[in-house]
Amino acid sequence: xxxxxWIGSLKLGEYSYDHFRELDLIKLYTTSLYFAIVTMAxxxxxxxxxxxxxxxxxxxxxxxxxxxxxAYLIGNMTALIVKGSRTExxxxxxxxxxxxxxxxxxxxxxxxxxxxxxxxxxxxxxxEASVLQDIPISIRAKISQTLYKxxxxxxxxxxxxxxxxxxxxx
Numbered sequence: 397x398x399x400x401x402w403i404g405s406l407k408l409g410e411y412s413y414d415h416f417r418e419l420d421l422i423k424l425y426t427t428s429l430y431f432a433i434v435t436m437a438x439x440x441x442x443x444x445x446x447x448x449x450x451x452x453x454x455x456x457x458x459x460x461x462x463x464x465x466x467a468y469l470i471g472n473m474t475a476l477i478v479k480g481s482r483t484e485x486x487x488x489x490x491x492x493x494x495x496x497x498x499x500x501x502x503x504x505x506x507x508x509x510x511x512x513x514x515x516x517x518x519x520x521x522x523x524e525a526s527v528l529q530d531i532p533i534s535i536r537a538k539i540s541q542t543l544y545k546x547x548x549x550x551x552x553x554x555x556x557x558x559x560x561x562x563x564x565x566x
Contacts, residue, residue: 486518
């Protein structure tokens with residue numbers, strides 16, 4: 397009966413599993429874990445495969461490490477590509493702005509301000525959007541008040557306005 401199943405007809409090297417129900421629990425568990433990991437990794441069993449428990453344990457560790465390393469590398473490469481495309485968009489935008497400034501013969505001071513603003517916008521967009529997204533609106537409003545209220549108050553257009561009005565604007 398046991399010889400008619402796939403595990404019963406299995407031979408790994410000199411060892412046969414035709415009486416697999418009589419094997420000790422550790423050998424059965426190791427063999428099943430070996431087949432599960434090798435199958436999950438889609439490595440295949442090939443012509444060269446583990447023939448004893450030690451080799452099975454080695455292959456399980458090696459294949460598991462290989463899967464983890466592969467996932468890590470693919471994840472990092474994906475992150476680099478995504479970040480790279482964003483950086484590329486920033487460079488393209490900067491080139492366009494420089495062309496615009498050259499064409500219109502803008503002064504050095506305003507050029508530096510524009511470039512500084514674009515750099516700040518690029519660098520801060522990584523953190524601000526992700527950090528502020530999870531913060532409640534009431535706290536975000538207080539953050540805006542703290543960050544931008546001095547600028548609004550110092551703008552000549554808003555000189556002499558009430559504190560409530562400035563608070564509503566910010």
